[in-house]
Amino acid sequence: MIKKSHILPLLIVSQFACTSLWFAGNAIVDDLALKTGLGDSIIGYVLSSVQLGFILGTLVFALLMIADRFSPSKVFALCALFAALCNFSLLVDTITKWHILGARFGTGFFLAGIYPVGMKIASDYYKDGLGKALGYLVGALVLGTAFPFLISGLGWGSNYQTIVQATSILAILGGLIVLLFVPNGPFRKQSSKLELKAGIQLFKNPIFSKAALGYFGHMWELYAFWAFTPLAIKTINNIQNVNYSVPLLTFIIIALGAFSCAFGGYFSKKYGSYKVAVIALFISGVFCFISPLLFMLPALFFFMSWSVWGMAVTADSPQFSSLVAQAAPPELKGTALTIVNSIGFAISIISIQLLSALTTKINTPLIFLFLGIGPLIGLFALLRKKYN
Structure with missing residues (x-):
């Protein structure tokens, strides 16, 4: 019989092991692109396919x-x-671009049964203190997001076959850990029938819709911030005529978000998920609007400020997931977390594409201003009426 105190560590390890397919896969995309003979032209498609x-x-x-x-x-x-x-399947001797795209798309598709479902499992165990539990769980995901940059910065990714083998085995082990040692939680309530409109109908609940809109505003900012942090570091290197390692600094900035998720989870136990989410979203929103000024700072102070932003932009993520789960009926928690994830990640693609287009139109220090749209919308949704 597994103790409840062991469930969260097991989930964290399993979540990180399984999502390594996503993160480490991004680190080997250059080698995969070269193997097809298509070079850099396919890299963006490989990343987007996941x-x-x-x-x-x-x-x-x-x-x-x-x-x-x-x-x-x-x-x-x-x-x-x-x-x-x-x-x-990426280990086959002869590989085409369609094989790569299909394999990465398939990996992304089945990750839908890992990341949000892992949060669903946590919600079935932690009726009280869910924000704290999700803080650690999402923190593991953030650390995984940073992992490819560490691989690149330290040169570990020279043999992509080894990374593919290791991440695949890790994922299988992570799945086995959950299957064998994490049974259905005591607060799980099973849905007895299929209702195709159940997910959409959740948005009729004003508490749920507030939490969801806050999360969507957060997602507009989060992944675009992560995606363009390397460009920000390259830009400050050029402005200040310095040569700091782009991948290692990117790893540090993103990885610090794992600790802020944990800290946010701790404070949510005392102050509630709503307050932690609002404060973190407000701080990250402020950074969006002062971002051009950060590029005027000396390089060291720029990196310190960007790191604080990296912590703020991440800290609210598990708290929004906690609010979403708490606002949904017990029998629809999994559906609620999954549909909010789906919409949130779709929004992140739009913001990434917007910033990508803006890089050719305006100076780099100005593009991060547009990330402020997300926090503004999220805060408006959360603060227009008292959250109950």
Whole structure:
């Protein structure tokens, strides 16, 4: 019999192990692109295919209420196996661009049964203190996001076959840990029937819609911030005529967000998820609007400020997920988390594409101003009426 105190560490380890398919895969994309003979032209498509697979996967899982109708632990384990198989397929001797795109899309699709389902499992165990539990769980995801930059900065990614093998095996082990040692939680309430409109109908609940809109504002900012942090570091290197390591500094800035997720989870236990989410979203929003001024600072102070921003932009993520789960009926928690993830990641693609287009139109220090749109909308939704 597994003790409840062991459940969260097991989930954290399993979540990190399984999502390594996503993160480490991004670190080997250059080698995969070269193997097809197409070079850099395919890199953007490979990265986007994972995101698109995840968005479609979360949409399908939400519409079919997979995590609420079936055992979430079994869903997690099965998706870990299929995601690992998609990843393993990259080891074939002859590989085409369509094989790469399909494999990465498939990996993203089955990750929809890992990341949001992992949060669903946590919500089934932690009725009280969910914000703290999700703080640690999402922190593991943030650390995984930073991992490819560490691989690149230290030169560990020279053999992509080794990374593919290691991440695939890790994912299978992560799925087995959940299947064997994390049974369905005591607060789980199973949905008895399929209701295709259940996910959409959740937005009729004003408390749920507030939490969801706050999360969407957060997602507008988060992934674009991460995606363009390397460009910000390159820009400050050029402005200040310095030569700091772009991948290592990017790793540090993103990885610090893992600690802020944990800290935010701790404070949520005392002050509530709502207050922590609002404060973090406000701070990151302020950084959006003062971002051009940060490029005028000496390089050291720029990196310190950017690191604080990196912590603020991440700290609210698990708290919004906690608010979403708490606002949903017990039998629809999995569906609620999954559909909000689906929409949130779709929004992140739009903001990334916007900033990408702006890089050719305006000076780099100005593009981060547009990230402020997300926090403004999120804060407006959360503060226009008292959150109950």
